Amino acid sequence: MSLKTVNKVFLFVGFVSLIHAAFSAAQHRSYLRQTSQESTSIPLDILIQTLVSLVIIIYNIVQIVAEFKEIRANAELQEKSWETLSNLQSFYIFNHRGKSLHPSYVPPINERVDEF
Numbered sequence: 001m002s003l004k005t006v007n008k009v010f011l012f013v014g015f016v017s018l019i020h021a022a023f024s025a026a027q028h029r030s031y032l033r034q035t036s037q038e039s040t041s042i043p044l045d046i047l048i049q050t051l052v053s054l055v056i057i058i059y060n061i062v063q064i065v066a067e068f069k070e071i072r073a074n075a076e077l078q079e080k081s082w083e084t085l086s087n088l089q090s091f092y093i094f095n096h097r098g099k100s101l102h103p104s105y106v107p108p109i110n111e112r113v114d115e116f
Helices: 003-034 044-065 097-101
Strands: none
Touching: 003 044
């Protein structure tokens, strides 16, 4: 069996165990009502079963889901070259006032300057 199959089996066992713990807690409450006892808390064995089931479920879901990316910012940037890192196309501006300050700039004929 593969590792993912084993994790799926443990995930199923964890869910069955959690459902059993919930049923046991409900049955314990029903018993306390029938005997007219005060409802203080859930017994320790049911609480431990619930916590162990949750840990099994969480661990196996994390193992089944997928590969996680690293949190470090430079992990994705290591494969890129220096030229592609400085290539920010959203900052490219082609039509701006700076070109009119150049000494060899000739304005197009269709541009009209309105004077006030």
